Amino acid sequence: MRVTRFLKPFSVLMMVTLVTGCSTITQDQQFGDFEGQLQRGDIYQASSYAVEHTTPDPDTGNATDLLWSLQAGAVLRTQGSYQLSSQYFDDAEALIKAEHIKNSAKKVAGETASFLVKWL
Known part of the structure; x- marks a missing residue:
């Protein structure tokens, strides 16, 4: 009985450690080449x-990744490609x-729902 009591928290801790470790490795692989260059x-x-x-x-040709858009803009500016x-x-x-618009709409919807619940 004591073993199962400690097994569950230990399993959760191991899962969290593995997930965060894998994401760090992925980020290092993705950004490592860029940082090295x-x-x-x-x-x-x-x-x-x-x-x-x-x-x-594919439709507009505009960048869809915020971080890489900022990185590309900064490096291209340094390069002189203004x-x-x-x-x-x-x-x-x-x-x-x-x-921002998406988050503002969610905030307004949440506040409206809160108001309605409070007054109804």
């Missing part, structure tokens, strides 16, 4: 890598605005 001063290779990871929307850099920063701004 920047540290070596290979701006052109880093900008190509960042642009490849922006995952453009027009392309501005395009990625504009895509990032559009992604931020879309997320």
Whole structure:
């Protein structure tokens, strides 16, 4: 009986450790190449890598990954590709605005529901 009492928390702890460890490894693999290119001063290779990871929307061609859009914009700006850099920063701004609108709508809906529940 005592063994099962400690087994469940231990199992949960192991699962959390494995999940967080795997996500760290994945991030290191994804960002490691990019970070290494920047540290070596290979701006052109880093900008190509960042642009490849922006995952453009098939319909509009706009970037759909906020972090990589910001990375691409920053590296392209450093490289001197100002027009392309501005395009990625504009895509990032559009992604931020879309997320803000989505969250604002959820907040309004939640507050409205709370108000209705309180007064009904």
